[in-house]
Amino acid sequence: MSRLVYVLNGPNLNLLGKRQPHIYGHETLADVEANCRRVASELRLEIRCHQSNREYGIIDCIHEAREIAAGIVINPAAFTHTSVAILDALNTFEPPVIEVHISNVHKREEFRHHSYVSLRADGVIAGLGTQGYQLALRRLAHLLDRAAAK
Numbered sequence: 291m292s293r294l295v296y297v298l299n300g301p302n303l304n305l306l307g308k309r310q311p312h313i314y315g316h317e318t319l320a321d322v323e324a325n326c327r328r329v330a331s332e333l334r335l336e337i338r339c340h341q342s343n344r345e346y347g348i349i350d351c352i353h354e355a356r357e358i359a360a361g362i363v364i365n366p367a368a369f370t371h372t373s374v375a376i377l378d379a380l381n382t383f384e385p386p387v388i389e390v391h392i393s394n395v396h397k398r399e400e401f402r403h404h405s406y407v408s409l410r411a412d413g414v415i416a417g418l419g420t421q422g423y424q425l426a427l428r429r430l431a432h433l434l435d436r437a438a439a440k
């Protein structure tokens with residue numbers, strides 16, 4: 291059974307660690323992805339990381355994942371609050387999906403309180419900083435281990 295997980299990041303997250311550290315912390319996207327790789331190898335997961343500033347970039351990755359992946363960790367960034375297209379793409383993906391937000395979106399502006407992606411996600415992590423990605427990977431590994439034991 292595949293243990294391949296896609297880690298997808300949406301628009302502007304390429305600027306992590308370079309702007310607004312009071313909201314998003316000091317780690318860069320490269321740091322986040324390196325930490326994900328470290329945790330993934332501990333969990334015997336294979337991961338593919340991708341960031342796009344374009345909606346279709348995220349959708350194309352979800353379509354690619356449909357064929358081969360056992361799970362998706364996704365921080366859709368601002369597309370969280372706007373994109374029915376990303377929700378539709380995720381609805382075509384059967385394995386578990388975990389939605390991650392670095393900040394606590396519920397403590398922020400009202401428009402960040404609604405997530406289209408949460409209508410599909412099996413779990414949502416918000417406000418745990420960049421650690422949220424690692425916790426999402428741990429949850430996916432747990433779900434895969436549980437499914438394999440059945």
Ligand code: CA2
Pocket residue numbers: 301302303305306307308309310314365366367368369370390391392393394395402
């Ligand atoms: O808290 C999160 O992870 C968000 O998904 C981040 C999005 C925001 O639109 C969501 O409401 C919550 C914004 C990502 C922008 O990332 C930046 C990183 C560094 C500097 C500037 C923007």
